[in-house]
Amino acid sequence: MQRPSEQKSKNYRISPAVIGRLPRYFRYLRKLLESGQMRISSGELSRMMNVTASQIRQDFNCFGGFGQQGYGYNVKYLYGKISEILGVEENYHAVIIGAGHLGMALCGSPMFDKRGVTLTALFDVDPDLVGKTVGGLPIYPVSMLQEYLLSHKTDIAVLTLPRTAAKPTADKLISLGIRGIWNFTNVELADKTSGTVIQNLHIGDTLMQLGYKIRVASPDAPQESDGDTPCT
Amino acid sequence: MQRPSEQKSKNYRISPAVIGRLPRYFRYLRKLLESGQMRISSGELSRMMNVTASQIRQDFNCFGGFGQQGYGYNVKYLYGKISEILGVEENYHAVIIGAGHLGMALCGSPMFDKRGVTLTALFDVDPDLVGKTVGGLPIYPVSMLQEYLLSHKTDIAVLTLPRTAAKPTADKLISLGIRGIWNFTNVELADKTSGTVIQNLHIGDTLMQLGYKIRVASPDAPQESDGDTPCT
Numbered sequence: 001m002q003r004p005s006e007q008k009s010k011n012y013r014i015s016p017a018v019i020g021r022l023p024r025y026f027r028y029l030r031k032l033l034e035s036g037q038m039r040i041s042s043g044e045l046s047r048m049m050n051v052t053a054s055q056i057r058q059d060f061n062c063f064g065g066f067g068q069q070g071y072g073y074n075v076k077y078l079y080g081k082i083s084e085i086l087g088v089e090e091n092y093h094a095v096i097i098g099a100g101h102l103g104m105a106l107c108g109s110p111m112f113d114k115r116g117v118t119l120t121a122l123f124d125v126d127p128d129l130v131g132k133t134v135g136g137l138p139i140y141p142v143s144m145l146q147e148y149l150l151s152h153k154t155d156i157a158v159l160t161l162p163r164t165a166a167k168p169t170a171d172k173l174i175s176l177g178i179r180g181i182w183n184f185t186n187v188e189l190a191d192k193t194s195g196t197v198i199q200n201l202h203i204g205d206t207l208m209q210l211g212y213k214i215r216v217a218s219p220d221a222p223q224e225s226d227g228d229t230p231c232t
Numbered sequence: 233m234q235r236p237s238e239q240k241s242k243n244y245r246i247s248p249a250v251i252g253r254l255p256r257y258f259r260y261l262r263k264l265l266e267s268g269q270m271r272i273s274s275g276e277l278s279r280m281m282n283v284t285a286s287q288i289r290q291d292f293n294c295f296g297g298f299g300q301q302g303y304g305y306n307v308k309y310l311y312g313k314i315s316e317i318l319g320v321e322e323n324y325h326a327v328i329i330g331a332g333h334l335g336m337a338l339c340g341s342p343m344f345d346k347r348g349v350t351l352t353a354l355f356d357v358d359p360d361l362v363g364k365t366v367g368g369l370p371i372y373p374v375s376m377l378q379e380y381l382l383s384h385k386t387d388i389a390v391l392t393l394p395r396t397a398a399k400p401t402a403d404k405l406i407s408l409g410i411r412g413i414w415n416f417t418n419v420e421l422a423d424k425t426s427g428t429v430i431q432n433l434h435i436g437d438t439l440m441q442l443g444y445k446i447r448v449a450s451p452d453a454p455q456e457s458d459g460d461t462p463c464t
Contacts, residue, residue, distance in 0.1 A: 019444055023437035027420075050422065087443030101337035108333065111418070111436035115443065155446065180446040182439060186343070188259075190282065197449055199442040203433065204343035205255035207414060210431035211319030211347065212251055214387065214412045217429055 014062050014085070021059055022082050024049065029079040030114070041072035088116035093153050094182075097169060098161030099124035099139050102184060106158060107135050120152060124161075142169075146176060155179045163187050170198070246294050246317070253291055254314050256281065261311040262346070273304035320348035325385050326414075329401060330393030331356035331371050334416060338390060339367050352384060356393075374401075378408060387411040395419050402430070 014022075028049055032040060042060075046053040060066070060073065063081050067073045083089060094112065096103045099122045106112075112119050122139045124130060130141045140148060148154070157173050159166060159181060166185035173181060173196070180197040183189050189198045215221060246254075260281055264272060274292075278285040292298070292305065295313050299305045315321060326344065328335045331354045338344075344351050354371045356362060362373045372380060380386070389405050391398060391413060398417035405413060405428070412429040415421050421430045447453060 019441060022444075023434070023440040026440060027418075027434065027436075085444060085447075086440040087447040088440075090443065090447055092443060092446070101333045101340065105333035105337055106435075109436075111439065115436060115439055117439065117443070156442065179449070180442050182442055186259075195449060197442060197445040199438055199445070201435065201438050202255070202259065203338075203435075204259075204341075204347060206431055206433050207343065207347055207349065208255040208258060208318040208320075209251060210388065210412050210414055210429060211322065211324060211349070212254075212317060213429040213431070214324070215317075215319040215322055217411070217427060 018059050018062050019085075021051075021055075022086055025056075025059070026079070026082050026086060026088075029075055029082065032075045033079055038075055039072045040075055042067060044072070083116070086115075090116065090155075092117045092155040092180075093120050094118065094156035094158055095120055095145075095148070095154055096122045096158045096160060097124075097142065097145070098122075098159065098165075099126070099129050099134070100160065103158070103160035104134060106160065107137060117156065120154065121148065123148075145172070149173075149176045149178065156182060158182045158184070160184045250291050250294050251317075253283075254318055257291070258311070258314050258318060258320075261307055261314065264307045265311055270307055271304045272307055274299060276304070315348070318347075322348065322387075324349045324387040324411075325352050326350065326388035326390055327352055327380070327386055328354045328390045328392060329356075329374065329377070330354075330391065330397075331358070331361050331366070332392065335390070335392035336366060338392065339369060349388065352386065353380065355380075377404070381405075381408045381410070388414060390414045390416070392416045 028045065042053040042056045045051075045056055049056075057067065060078065063085055065073060065078050065081055094117050096107055096119065099107075103122060103124075107119060107122060119135075119137060121137055122134065123142045123145055124139055125142050129139050132139050155178070157178050157180075159169060161169060163185050166183070166187040166189065170181055170183070170189050170191070174191055174194045178196055180199065181189065183198060183200045184203070186202060186204070188200050188202075191198055260277070274285040274288045277283075277288055281288075289299065292310065295317060297305065297310050297313055326349050328339055328351065331339075335354060335356075339351060339354060351367075351369060353369055354366065355374045355377055356371055357374050361371050364371050387410070389410050389412075391401060393401060395417050398415070398419040398421065402413055402415070402421050402423070406423055406426045410428055412431065413421065415430060415432045416435070418434060418436070420432050420434075423430055
């Protein structure tokens with residue numbers, strides 16, 4: 001843990017709306033870095049990302065990302081700053097609880113490494129899975145979860161287990177002081193009293209947004225009525 | 233397809249921000265319906281969902297969801313209206329392309345049924361998977377995709393295949409007139425010229441939001457500097 005005198009950066013006062021946009025910048029900047037591009041103008045990034053150049057400049061200003069006239073932005077600097085803000089440099093360790101298809105899919109994904117998160121183990125109740133390894137990671141019985149968390153640095157638990165087990169497992173993790181829970185169970189978990197951060201991910205919500213967009217894109221979609229007031 | 237005289241509802245002018253919130257209302261209202269609750273006040277829903285009552289009322293007004301003084305909202309009416317807006321009643325058919333862990337996880341999920349989307353088949357290139365069935369659905373070779381789409385009503389393709397195959401597959405689907413693509417590949421697909429709607433889902437983005445929240449929740453997180461202007 002860092003002492004205040006070692007703090008890397010100010011705790012920028014960044015709104016949820018901007019925080020919501022930063023991961024996408026992260027992905028684009030990472031690709032630019034990988035391709036060897038050292039600088040980029042807000043105009044070029046705007047065209048790549050389909051975001052207005054003024055939105056980009058406003059967002060980057062939030063954390064001291066200032067472009068230079070005629071130079072644009074320094075890709076490495078921006079990527080570094082955004083990585084820092086989003087905790088990529090915090091060396092989080094994570095476990096996956098629920099080694100079914102979704103847990104396995106996440107385990108095999110490069111997304112954790114790319115974001116500086118180290119997966120260390122999976123947990124399951126299925127005796128046919130326990131004791132095996134996947135992607136080099138051990139699958140332990142859920143009964144060992146407490147013992148494991150007390151002896152291994154673990155910041156994040158990824159919940160990919162059945163709905164019915166979601167809340168009891170989350171309660172257990174919270175009581176053990178886990179810092180964050182990434183929840184895929186579709187049970188909406190909330191906890192205001194502990195220090196645990198809970199991120200609920202409802203994949204089905206984006207299916208519904210797709211359903212809406214398809215419907216209104218249809219040539220048969222009814223036209224809006226006169227006198228409708230747009231809602232925002 | 234409906235003729236205008238049969239149209240079920242106005243094409244409400246609903247902003248992306250509200251559309252973004254509707255799926256969550258859908259989930260909560262569905263649970264209320266399942267529990268037999270017939271009506272709910274904005275106050276009660278506000279407490280359940282941790283959204284302000286005024287936000288709720290404003291959002292529901294967007295599609296004619298008006299509460300009655302002393303009665304609250306009719307749960308079934310709200311659920312029905314939101315379902316209609318989000319395309320739940322459109323009887324979409326979907327296929328999954330990529331029968332790896334993620335494809336299998338989605339295939340086994342009740343999320344499609346709950347949202348009125350019928351999964352009809354999976355596709356893969358792996359000869360060990362092709363010809364099998366999962367959850368009662370056949371796994372066909374990707375080479376059969378075109379033939380299948382030309383002979384089976386298919387509105388949505390779910391992409392859960394490797395990154396390298398994402399764009400070629402999407403191009404193929406678009407050329408065949410697919411209405412929507414639900415894209416899990418982390419390759420950002422965009423298409424402005426065709427009528428296909430593309431919904432890119434970047435699961436890793438929410439991991440980064442979690443990483444940010446954990447970092448700022450830490451007792452060691454540096455305090456904001458004097459004179460910082462909050463960014464929005």
